[in-house]
Amino acid sequence: MRFHTRKWVKPEDLNPNGTLFGGRLLQWIDEEVALYAIIQLEIPKTVTKFMSEIDFVSxxxxxxxxxIGIEVVKFGRSSITLSCEVRNKITRKTIISIDKIIMVSLDTEGKPVAHGKTKIEYVKDRLQDIDE
Structure with a gap:
């Protein structure tokens, strides 16, 4: 799993118990997987379709x-399926894990559209294609 984003837990992110509010964490996850999917699929209109069971471990x-770590599980015709783990940067202790998040690319009318991708592409490889 590749960990892409770091967040610093601030007072405004806390629940009444003084710990990270689950809704805030899910917001961060949803934003991160959306950005990842949009960059991978190169289709700006990509949305969250499904999240499997969410397991708050700590x-x-x-x-x-x-x-926040993301891993590609598979590419579909108009979708990308990801898994996600959030962990404490210092202790490496898992905070939450989500086995399956499905993101779907949409056309201008909001209908699923084929993205044509079958594997992960890295920025360095895309830049190499431009240089050639």
Missing amino acids: SAKQGDIIE
């Missing part, structure tokens, strides 16, 4: 640094 508190 919590985070103010001042913790967390990191």
